[in-house]
Amino acid sequence: MKSDRLSSPSSLQRPELLAPAGNWECAKAAVENGADAIYFGLDRFNARMRAENFTEADLPQLMTFLHRRGVKGYVTVNTLIFPKELAEAQQYLRTIIAAGVDAVIVQDVGICRLIRHLSPDFPIHASTQMTITSAAGVEFAKSLGCQLVVLARECSLQEINKIQQQIAQQETSLPLEVFVHGALCVAYSGQCLTSEALGGRSANRGECAQACRMPYDLIADGEVVNLKERKYLLSPQDLAGLDVLPDLVKSGVTCLKIEGRLKAPEYVANVTRVYRQALDRVMEEIPPSPPSKGGKIAPLVKRSWGDLPLNQKHYNLEMAFSRGLYTGWFGGINNQELVHARFGKKRGVYLGEVIRIHNEQVTVKLEAPVKPGDGIVFDCGHPEAKEEGGRVYAVVSKGKEAMLTFGRNNLNLRRVHIGDRIWKTSDPELDKQLRQSFAGENPQFQRPIDVEAYGEIGQPLIAIARDRLGNIVQVESAISLVEAHTKPLDTERLQEQFGRLGNTPFVLEKLTNHLSTSLMLPVSELNRMRREIVVQLEELRSQPKRWQLRSDVSFQDLLPSSSSSSVSSPLLIVLVRNLKQLQAALKAGIETLYCEFEDPRAYQEAVQMVRQQQQKNKADNSSLLTDNSILPTIWVAPPRITKPGENWILQQVRACEADGYLIRNYDQLQFFAQDRCIGDFSLNVANPLTADYFQQRYGLERLTASYDLNISQLQDLLTSCPPQWFEVTIHQHIPMFHMEHCVFCAFLSTGTDHTNCGRPCEKQEVKLKDRVGSEHVLKADVGCRNTVFNGTAQTGAEYVERLIELGLRHFRIEFVNETPDQVTKIIHRYRQLLQGEITGSQLWRELKLQNQLGVTRGPMGVSALRS
DSSP states (O other): OEEOOOOOOSSSOOOEEEEEOSSHHHHHHHHHTTOSEEEEEOSSSOSOTTSOOOOGGGHHHHHHHHHHTTOEEEEEEOSOOOGGGHHHHHHHHHHHHHTTOSEEEEOOHHHHHHHHHHOSSOOEEEOGGGOOOSHHHHHHHHHTTOSEEEOOTTOOHHHHHHHHHHHHHTTOOOOEEEEEEEOOOSSOTTOOOHHHHHHSOOGGGTOOOOGGGSOOEEEETTEEOOOTTOOOTTOOOEEEOGGGHHHHHHTTOSEEEEOOTTSOHHHHHHHHHHHHHHHHHHHHTSOOOOOOSSSEEOOOOOOSSOOOOHHHHHHHHHHHSOSOEEOTTTTOOOTTTSOOOSOSSOOOEEEEEEEEEETTEEEEEESSOOOTTOEEEEEOSOTTSOOOEEEEEEEEEETTEEEEEEOTTSOOGGGOOTTOEEEEEEOHHHHHHHHHHTOSSSOOEEEEEEEEEEOOTTSEEEEEEEETTSOEEEEEEEEEOEEOSSSOOOHHHHHHHHTOOTTSSEEEEEEEEOOOSOEEOOHHHHHHHHHHHHHHHHHHHHSOOOOOOOTTOOGGGGSOOOOOOOOSOOEEEEEESSHHHHHHHHHTTOSEEEEOOSSGGGHHHHHHHHHHHHHHHHHHHTTOOOGGGOOOEEEEOOOSOOOTTOHHHHHHHHTTOOSEEEEOSHHHHHHTTTSOEEEOGGGOBOSHHHHHHHHHHHOOSEEEBOTTOOHHHHHHHHHHSOGGGEEEEEEEOOEEEEESSOHHHHHHOSOSSTTTSOOGGGTOOEEEEOTTSOEEEEEEOTTSOEEEEOSSEEEOGGGHHHHHHTTOOEEEEEOSSOOHHHHHHHHHHHHHHHTTSSOHHHHHHHHHHHSTTOEEOTGGGSOGGGO
């Protein structure tokens, strides 16, 4: 029988272990293997729409099951919500709150506002999709009413400790949660637009198509770089925080989260069990405080579920699911380790290399154990092709070598080569053990209770039982205590009777005997009391949480009041990424210029160029009373991500004294609070509740509409808010992946990070070529974070007329690596479009002919099926 480890009294808190559940079996697997909480999605608004998921009708039964077992349940509502969905989202949230769910995990700023409007006390957890990487991000979440923050996976232990220190100093502390195991997205969660750009499937809507797991060629200065078998340049190894668990506990994180809502119940059982055991061992090794005084305490019960040795834990994790296991970013940045690039799919345990093939037998130099029944696959370095593999029929071992025989016709040995790597992909024996761990109706994982016994001669025996969740019950004997002549109720006897808790959710951890003299009670009565304790505790646990839920409020209370549309002419805004493009845009007479440069020090020169143009305009127009005397303004962009210790970058950006700043994250909302600011697309403004929050609370002059919106949803946003709040990007190479992983460093150097890579990003023009031949531009920023820009520019030209009719006046076009001539031509065409001289379809057709890769309609043109 498995039981929960003892809670070691110490200054360090035991983090909650949070497991994924894509269906009922996974939920059972998590509970029976020691999860403290599970997270799961329902059939709408969750970031794993491909999972089986639960329904709203399942909620009462699921929450009763979880709570009876002492486990919490969190619902994921971790996607962006579009304007027309707010009414449905509101009803959905009411159902979740009323069902007694323990918290929701949320991405959308507007949905946080709505939850807090509906319920003053229902817990909100800020999803990793909110891209929180700093103390400022935690403070932002707290201001929204969040009770916990899931940090971005890219935070190192050092950064986690720094955030803890800063939020404690600023008195903005919230509990922090981190992912401890599972698949790693290469892009920052909430900032990946790849599936959206390439196929209209938004990762911010739970529809990720996993483009990061595909092969790419690296092209440097026009030449394909020979990386041999390394093709999976954007596919990180899976995260395994097992080896840094003590450091995570010491960092004070409140919750350790396992990724995997798309995985099988065996995976959930396996990984949960490994981390349950490891976490308990870490807590056990922290010196306990001295015991409290009073009463005789029975020896602490030890669980019978044996602790796996470390090498067995690693084996189990690799068999659960592995693209290679690594500590991710916990140890800081090591670009040589994070992405090995040899494959992007599940492998398992590495068995060794083929050294001989003879008489239908394959001889392998073993690196790990193998037995008959195990499933294996031969890796010849081409994971994209069909690979040979099958079940092992027999194993003959000779020292470190083993001869493997396979079932007849199981595999084609002509496609197996000496030197091929062999991976164990299936271990039926382990799978059977794992399935047994959550089979049947009786609880297999028990959680501790403490019992205290009180009583005097002639009085009933009183037993007070407590669980770790704060539930407490008191049970009295129906028979009075009498003096004992034989077999008194000593501590050992009470421990034995009250400890018989097989087939219940409980294990007796501590019994304190306050009986002062030799007393006696029939065993049958002790058994009845024990059964009553179980019934009452289960009943208490099963009661749904009663959160406040206001019936008299609605999302409509939070909608901004609409105002009359502007009668001004449409304005073209141009974002450039180098000084030559800036010069071309200035010559074209653009009035509002945005700069996003790799090196913010270059902003000073950009600002100087614009100031010179302003002087020239003044001189040219001093004697003329014309409308052409409007001076150009320059706005500059800080990097998308800001981590602890990176405020020097923001100071460098501000040093250029631009007219204003493009705000990309929560740190920048704080840092540039006294400056003119425009919210960029990375703030994920997809509905009026989010727009209103940024507009009213932070006074942003405009907001860039989310790139997740198609034309129908964009129209809904513009009609639910004052349209002058917004600008829309109508031409760009969409920034698909934005990532901590530096492709330049990993594959064009032998360095681990910016301190020893030799800065290839400053010397070479690099592109990534995908399977269909598109070449996507790769850029690094000042924080060494990489962005992959879609090689195909996208346009919303054919929707411009409709947007102007809706009152939109600010239209942005962006350039990446276009020449000054291309910049000039494209600006001219979009200016003609805004002035009504050409139609959107004319411009679209022309640009499609101009550009070798073509111009797509992009997310804005995706059919309105999602609306």
